[in-house]
Amino acid sequence: MTTFDALFYHVFQHYKNRKSKKANSIAVFYITFLQCSLLLVLGVFFAGFFKSMHVDTMSAGKVWTLFALAVVFIHFKNWMKYGGRKRKVLNAKMLKNKKLNYSIWLLWLLPLGILGLAFVLLQAV
Incomplete structure (x- = not known):
């Protein structure tokens, strides 16, 4: 199980009851947002x-077009990956961990902090 799988499961479990x-x-939106913000930071750094x-x-126009295509690809990849069967397998694996280890506020601040870092790096470029 990857880190993204664990983060997906924690966000899914938090919103499952509500x-x-x-x-x-x-x-799926959270994982896509997190992965795209990481991709943006790497792109700005490079x-x-x-x-x-x-x-x-x-x-620059071609790079932004490539980034937009990558975002669409990442979203559809996550949509297919966490569609049904994978989520059920994750649920079975994570049944041992009943308690969530992460605060939902911290989870949502993580991609926002990464976007802030990308903005700072973009201003430095």
Whole structure:
């Protein structure tokens, strides 16, 4: 089980009791948001690195288009991965861990903090 699987399960379990019909959609959105923010930080970091090394391979418009395509791909990958059977397998594996170890506020602040870091790095570039 990966870290993303554990985070998905914790978000899913939190919203399962409150919004039972939308819990899976919220958890898939959370994992997609987290992975896309990590991808954005990596992209901004490498853009700054390549700019300082005077490497000019792609225009900014093409990079943002590539990022948008990656976001769509990540969303559909997560939608397929956590669709039904995978979630049931995760539920069976995590039944031993009844207590959630993470605060839901901390989980939602994690991608927002990563986006803040990407914004700071983007201003430095």
